[in-house]
Amino acid sequence: MSNKHHLELTQVGMDFPTPKGPFNALQDVNLRINKGEFISLIGHSGCGKSTVLNIVAGLYKATKGGVILDNQEVNEPGPERAVVFQNHSLLPWLSAYKNVELAVKQTQNGRSKKEMKEWVEHNLELVHMSHAADKLPAEISGGMKQRVGIARALAMEPKVLLMDEPFGALDALTRAHLQDSVMEIHAKLGNTVIMITHDVDEAVLLSDRIVMMTNGPAATIGEILPIELARPRNRIELADNPQYNHYRHEVLKFLYEKQRKVESVEEHRKKQSEQKSGATQINVA
Amino acid sequence: MSKQQAVPMIFNQVRQMNWPTLNQFLSATALPIVGIVVFLGLWSLMAKNIDTSLGSFPGPAAVWQQANVLVGEHNAQMDKADKFYERQDERNAVRVAKDPSYEPKIRNFTGAPTFFEQIWTSLYTVMVGFIVASLLAIPIGILCGLSKNAYTAINPLIQLFKPVSPLAWLPLVTMVVSAVYVSTDPMFSKSFITSAVTVSLCCLWPTLINTAVGVSSIDKDLLNVSKVLRLNAWSHVMKIVLPSSIPAIFTGLRLSLGIGWMVLIAAEMLAQNPGLGKFVWDEFQNGSSESLARIMVAVLTIGVIGFALDRLMLALQRKFSWDKSAVLR
Ligand SMILES: Nc1ncnc2c1ncn2[C@@H]1O[C@H](COP(=O)(O)OP(=O)(O)OP(=O)(O)O)[C@@H](O)[C@H]1O
Ligand SMILES: [Mg+2]
Numbered sequence: 277m278s279n280k281h282h283l284e285l286t287q288v289g290m291d292f293p294t295p296k297g298p299f300n301a302l303q304d305v306n307l308r309i310n311k312g313e314f315i316s317l318i319g320h321s322g323c324g325k326s327t328v329l330n331i332v333a334g335l336y337k338a339t340k341g342g343v344i345l346d347n348q349e350v351n352e353p354g355p356e357r358a359v360v361f362q363n364h365s366l367l368p369w370l371s372a373y374k375n376v377e378l379a380v381k382q383t384q385n386g387r388s389k390k391e392m393k394e395w396v397e398h399n400l401e402l403v404h405m406s407h408a409a410d411k412l413p414a415e416i417s418g419g420m421k422q423r424v425g426i427a428r429a430l431a432m433e434p435k436v437l438l439m440d441e442p443f444g445a446l447d448a449l450t451r452a453h454l455q456d457s458v459m460e461i462h463a464k465l466g467n468t469v470i471m472i473t474h475d476v477d478e479a480v481l482l483s484d485r486i487v488m489m490t491n492g493p494a495a496t497i498g499e500i501l502p503i504e505l506a507r508p509r510n511r512i513e514l515a516d517n518p519q520y521n522h523y524r525h526e527v528l529k530f531l532y533e534k535q536r537k538v539e540s541v542e543e544h545r546k547k548q549s550e551q552k553s554g555a556t557q558i559n560v561a
Numbered sequence: 562m563s564k565q566q567a568v569p570m571i572f573n574q575v576r577q578m579n580w581p582t583l584n585q586f587l588s589a590t591a592l593p594i595v596g597i598v599v600f601l602g603l604w605s606l607m608a609k610n611i612d613t614s615l616g617s618f619p620g621p622a623a624v625w626q627q628a629n630v631l632v633g634e635h636n637a638q639m640d641k642a643d644k645f646y647e648r649q650d651e652r653n654a655v656r657v658a659k660d661p662s663y664e665p666k667i668r669n670f671t672g673a674p675t676f677f678e679q680i681w682t683s684l685y686t687v688m689v690g691f692i693v694a695s696l697l698a699i700p701i702g703i704l705c706g707l708s709k710n711a712y713t714a715i716n717p718l719i720q721l722f723k724p725v726s727p728l729a730w731l732p733l734v735t736m737v738v739s740a741v742y743v744s745t746d747p748m749f750s751k752s753f754i755t756s757a758v759t760v761s762l763c764c765l766w767p768t769l770i771n772t773a774v775g776v777s778s779i780d781k782d783l784l785n786v787s788k789v790l791r792l793n794a795w796s797h798v799m800k801i802v803l804p805s806s807i808p809a810i811f812t813g814l815r816l817s818l819g820i821g822w823m824v825l826i827a828a829e830m831l832a833q834n835p836g837l838g839k840f841v842w843d844e845f846q847n848g849s850s851e852s853l854a855r856i857m858v859a860v861l862t863i864g865v866i867g868f869a870l871d872r873l874m875l876a877l878q879r880k881f882s883w884d885k886s887a888v889l890r
Contacts, residue, residue, distance in 0.1 A: 357789070
């Protein structure tokens with residue numbers, strides 16, 4: 277069978293059950309991704325980016341359509357689709373080393389004990405975290421935690437690396453450092469990457485293609501913008517590159533002219549926190 | 562540097578450095594002492610004015626005296642026991658010398674248990690009951706936290722049995738133990754089993770409920786990590802669920818042990834099972850002029866042991882909890 281595409285999303289749709297009946301979050305999402313491509317998902321808050329990512333990860337099951345990775349349907353989570361979560365989600369009782377080690381042990385790939393140790397160290401080195409290998413997550417900064425989270429995901433040797441706003445919680449300077457690290461790693465390992473971002477510069481700087489999503493409900497892909505900038509890319513040189521600024525302009529136009537957002541940020545925050553608290557409550561009294 | 566200069570400098574250092582530490586010392590050590598002294602003062606004042614049928618209520622001095630008497634009684638009993646065994650050994654040695662085929666008989670010393678032996682019995686019983694309950698409650702709690710169905714099934718039982726005073730169980734437990742635990746050479750005495758089971762019955766609930774709550778409120782991202790890593794059920798519980806809920810489990814364990822200790826004393830009084838509770842009851846029945854002071858010694862001992870048990874659990878919690886930033890008290 278010929279396999280032109282590495283990862284295919286076909287007619288993906290998602291209905292969330294809610295007390296007021298099903299909520300149609302996504303509809304007709306079609307996307308074909310080549311091996312080694314770096315894809316950014318961008319769109320307004322609440323449009324369904326995380327939902328797409330979680331469907332690819334296998335954490336959500338699409339109610340319509342499906343995802344195929346290397347000719348195999350995705351129907352459960354697995355280490356070949358590693359996820360970097362927004363809030364690092366390191367196990368707080370394990371050191372950076374142990375966090376990565378857990379992933380390595382779980383995806384042994386026939387490694388001996390010594391090779392496993394080397395692989396853990398190698399991946400920490402990749403994200404420049406070797407010096408803090410024995411620290412607990414609580415003892416390192418937010419940026420460092422996110423680095424360890426990336427190391428853990430890379431250590432699974434994923435076919436696809438999924439990142440949900442990986443740098444969203446970081447300050448601009450730390451974020452720039454991590455973006456450079458991610459570009460460096462992507463150049464070296466050539467993983468397929470899907471990254472969600474709210475940051476237009478980040479999307480243009482890192483991506484091969486930017487996937488722009490329309491607002492929900494029934495969100496779908498609005499436009500896809502290929503970024504044909506030579507790699508390696510340098511943020512300072514690009515700052516006054518007309519091509520780069522054209523791309524930025526395109527994305528901004530999509531977000532703020534074609535898909536103007538009506539819901540205020542506060543409203544959205546409120547909704548999300550309601551969802552969260554509703555999901556974790558358990559009544560004991 | 563001349564001496565005249567050095568002295569004010571030291572003075573300054575004292576002012577700058579030692580005052581905060583002195584303050585800390587005051588609040589950490591002196592305040593509890595003040596509290597205790599005030600309590601002792603009020604106690605002795607009040608005690609003089611309370612007349613009971615067994616004489617006036619014992620003040621701190623009388624209680625202290627009886628504490629010493631109890632230590633003396635214990636030492637005397639131990640001496641007696643030593644002598645008993647010595648004599649027994651001698652007797653046996655003589656008989657074996659006469660007749661090498663003779664199998665020496667070893668009998669245990671059977672004196673009335675002293676205060677300290679009663680303490681030991683109670684401590685041992687509460688620990689066994691508590692550990693048995695924890696070994697049941699933690700796995701069931703984890704199950705309830707992991708599976709909504711299990712929780713829904715078990716919850717009515719928890720709600721039904723949690724408010725039952727364990728003393729209501731006591732007659733049932735006593736009868737069931739008498740009926741079921743029959744052996745010619747019992748490893749444990751029936752009274753011990755009865756007390757321990759009663760303790761277990763009330764140690765179950767706080768641990769079970771806190772564990773269930775802890776497990777069901779694990780960070781969703783961590784659960785997703787487990788899914789992405791495809792951890793099997795066992796690793797999921799051991800590597801994610803258990804460590805995450807350690808703080809909640811310990812909260813439950815501390816509550817359980819506290820309740821267990823209180824219940825044990827009551828159960829021992831009610832069932833006449835050996836232990837501190839029986840000591841209190843016996844003294845009450847005895848009704849001599851020292852009884853009240855001796856009971857007071859027991860009351861304070863019970864309090865001190867309860868406090869020590871709680872500190873023990875706190876130390877364990879500190880050791881096992883990964884969340885070192887949490888304020889534990
Ligand atoms: N479990 C759920 N149950 C019900 N509705 C949900 C659920 N998860 C997401 N939604 C809804 O689906 C829509 C898309 O949510 P999603 O989290 O994918 O948005 P997003 O694009 O990632 O937003 P953000 O940028 O703020 O993270 C939102 O309207 C949200 O309210
Ligand atoms: Mg999101």
